[in-house]
Amino acid sequence: MTPRLIALDWGTSSLRAFLLGADGTVLERRAERLGIMQTPPDGFPASFAQIAGAWRRRWPHLPAIAAGMIGSTQGWAQAPYRRNAAGAAEMAESLISVPSGDGGVLHIVPGLAMDTPRAEVMRGEETQIIGALTIDPGLARGRLLLPGTHSKWAVLADGRIAGFATFMTGELFAVLRGHSILGRLQGDLPPDESGFDAGVTTARDGDGLAALLFSARAQVLLGTLPAAASLPYLSGLLIGDEIRGALAAGHGAGRLALIGDAALCARYRRALSHFGITDVPAIEGAAEAGLWRIACLAGLVIPEPVQETMP
Amino acid sequence: MTPRLIALDWGTSSLRAFLLGADGTVLERRAERLGIMQTPPDGFPASFAQIAGAWRRRWPHLPAIAAGMIGSTQGWAQAPYRRNAAGAAEMAESLISVPSGDGGVLHIVPGLAMDTPRAEVMRGEETQIIGALTIDPGLARGRLLLPGTHSKWAVLADGRIAGFATFMTGELFAVLRGHSILGRLQGDLPPDESGFDAGVTTARDGDGLAALLFSARAQVLLGTLPAAASLPYLSGLLIGDEIRGALAAGHGAGRLALIGDAALCARYRRALSHFGITDVPAIEGAAEAGLWRIACLAGLVIPEPVQETMP
Numbered sequence: 001m002t003p004r005l006i007a008l009d010w011g012t013s014s015l016r017a018f019l020l021g022a023d024g025t026v027l028e029r030r031a032e033r034l035g036i037m038q039t040p041p042d043g044f045p046a047s048f049a050q051i052a053g054a055w056r057r058r059w060p061h062l063p064a065i066a067a068g069m070i071g072s073t074q075g076w077a078q079a080p081y082r083r084n085a086a087g088a089a090e091m092a093e094s095l096i097s098v099p100s101g102d103g104g105v106l107h108i109v110p111g112l113a114m115d116t117p118r119a120e121v122m123r124g125e126e127t128q129i130i131g132a133l134t135i136d137p138g139l140a141r142g143r144l145l146l147p148g149t150h151s152k153w154a155v156l157a158d159g160r161i162a163g164f165a166t167f168m169t170g171e172l173f174a175v176l177r178g179h180s181i182l183g184r185l186q187g188d189l190p191p192d193e194s195g196f197d198a199g200v201t202t203a204r205d206g207d208g209l210a211a212l213l214f215s216a217r218a219q220v221l222l223g224t225l226p227a228a229a230s231l232p233y234l235s236g237l238l239i240g241d242e243i244r245g246a247l248a249a250g251h252g253a254g255r256l257a258l259i260g261d262a263a264l265c266a267r268y269r270r271a272l273s274h275f276g277i278t279d280v281p282a283i284e285g286a287a288e289a290g291l292w293r294i295a296c297l298a299g300l301v302i303p304e305p306v307q308e309t310m311p
Numbered sequence: 312m313t314p315r316l317i318a319l320d321w322g323t324s325s326l327r328a329f330l331l332g333a334d335g336t337v338l339e340r341r342a343e344r345l346g347i348m349q350t351p352p353d354g355f356p357a358s359f360a361q362i363a364g365a366w367r368r369r370w371p372h373l374p375a376i377a378a379g380m381i382g383s384t385q386g387w388a389q390a391p392y393r394r395n396a397a398g399a400a401e402m403a404e405s406l407i408s409v410p411s412g413d414g415g416v417l418h419i420v421p422g423l424a425m426d427t428p429r430a431e432v433m434r435g436e437e438t439q440i441i442g443a444l445t446i447d448p449g450l451a452r453g454r455l456l457l458p459g460t461h462s463k464w465a466v467l468a469d470g471r472i473a474g475f476a477t478f479m480t481g482e483l484f485a486v487l488r489g490h491s492i493l494g495r496l497q498g499d500l501p502p503d504e505s506g507f508d509a510g511v512t513t514a515r516d517g518d519g520l521a522a523l524l525f526s527a528r529a530q531v532l533l534g535t536l537p538a539a540a541s542l543p544y545l546s547g548l549l550i551g552d553e554i555r556g557a558l559a560a561g562h563g564a565g566r567l568a569l570i571g572d573a574a575l576c577a578r579y580r581r582a583l584s585h586f587g588i589t590d591v592p593a594i595e596g597a598a599e600a601g602l603w604r605i606a607c608l609a610g611l612v613i614p615e616p617v618q619e620t621m622p
Contacts, residue, residue, distance in 0.1 A: 251521060
């Protein structure tokens with residue numbers, strides 16, 4: 001199958017590249033630790049060449065598209081946020097392009113911003129959500145949860161992103177583990193994962209994180225939580241409070257699916273089960289599917305096979 | 312006036328000492344950066360000598376009492392927690408004593424622990440609360456708020472501590488400012504304090520911190536919050552969410568008073584005003600008053616003036 005598109009999921013800490021054929025079939029995939037934080041401000045053409053140069057040399061007219069933090073002010077070129085409810089068509093009509101240093105261009109998907117009910121921004125997740133909708137059209141009125149450093153909960157309506165909320169769960173866990181009194185409880189002990197469920201149910205039945213965090217320390221001091229369970233408990237508190245908050249904020253209706261790292265999705269499934277939410281599928285391949293969909297709508301993917309340069 | 316007691320408020324990062332005369336009148340006060348974190352495990356006798364040695368040499372039989380983290384496992388000697396509702400009498404009957412290295416002893420007030428409705432611990436605050444009650448007996452059925460690294464909200468009943476809750480507000484602010492994406496928004500900009508009130512009211516009307524923290528970043532990116540206001544906004548979010556959480560947890564009834572650093576109390580008063588809570592007095596001298604009260608109940612303070620060593 002001849003390739004039709006180079007698709008890049010270019011985030012803060014990683015760069016994933018896909019060579020896509022007809023219908024968005026993945027022909028090849030590559031990944032490098034070349035996220036925007038690993039790339040100096042003038043280093044984006046070199047990073048692009050490192051991950052996609054061989055493909056471009058072989059198929060010089062192959063279009064290239066990227067989504068993620070690469071379009072932020074810290075990225076290669078700023079792709080201004082699209083405001084408020086958006087679907088694939090709006091993202092496709094708002095692409096920007098930047099000379100890619102090899103005589104061609106790289107198209108960049110804008111981020112998505114919401115002004116109400118609360119200021120929210122995402123970059124990259126909008127493309128994964130669009131991809132998930134092409135993979136599972138039944139999610140058109142559902143919900144998607146993208147756990148991570150900054151977890152996103154998105155509500156979909158008629159196949160568009162009607163609203164979303166961000167929870168700094170992963171970053172909070174990292175800073176509390178690394179820099180707070182809570183992280184020191186665990187020491188070098190191997191984690192006792194029973195603490196995770198205790199943390200989730202405590203957060204589920206609680207009224208917000210602020211009053212609960214200290215309970216990790218208090219319980220260890222009082223002997224009701226093993227020190228070895230303290231970090232899993234903290235993880236459970238944070239994930240549990242995220243779910244509680246998302247459900248309380250009205251992100252509670254419609255089918256729910258996950259997009260993300262398999263181990264993290266498993267952790268969220270375990271937490272969701274304590275809220276009575278089960279059978280939550282994980283959508284694989286969402287980023288590349290979304291990039292394909294947006295590129296098609298933008299007219300970037302030419303219908304006939306691209307010309308191959310003779311070796 | 313002849314001295315009757317050496318009283319120490321010995322915390323994590325500071326050591327305050329009071330020479331108290333009849334009725335607990337403060338005759339002299341000293342403070343050193345000799346908190347338990349600045350003192351090596353075998354250094355407590357030296358720290359004690361540094362802050363109180365001159366008093367002990369002049370009045371060798373003067374009793375000495377301390378409260379705070381000095382009684383924790385990281386302190387000089389562990390004073391096990393008193394469990395559940397406690398007043399001054401229970402604390403007085405649970406003192407421990409440790410040889411103070413100068414031929415005498417130092418008495419240490421235990422911390423206070425609660426098992427229900429949630430595991431909670433405090434060390435030092437119980438003594439300040441007992442002191443506040445002697446200063447303002449009208450608080451016997453009121454509430455006390457001790458803002459700080461680990462803010463405490465205590466509910467009083469019949470002059471005893473009936474319950475309390477801990478909010479890691481100060482520590483959360485420090486780790487988020489120092490180590491998260493939120494702290495980087497402010498850069499070197501002088502703080503625009505208008506952000507504080509916006510943070511407080513956002514938290515007041517919200518449903519927990521997890522969904523709100525990211526709004527600091529989103530609003531700066533979208534231009535609805537000046538970067539210079541981002542740290543004050545974060546401070547307002549955290550303090551506002553603490554107050555929201557405390558009120559939601561039923562810490563909402565009865566007169567409220569503050570104990571703590573004047574600038575921090577002013578910040579909390581400003582936040583409390585957004586919840587319609589005004590006229591919140593600050594209690595001064597609570598630690599030394601509490602130490603005096605406990606020492607009296609424990610029979611440590613001898614009624615007659617202590618013998619002075621001839622110089």
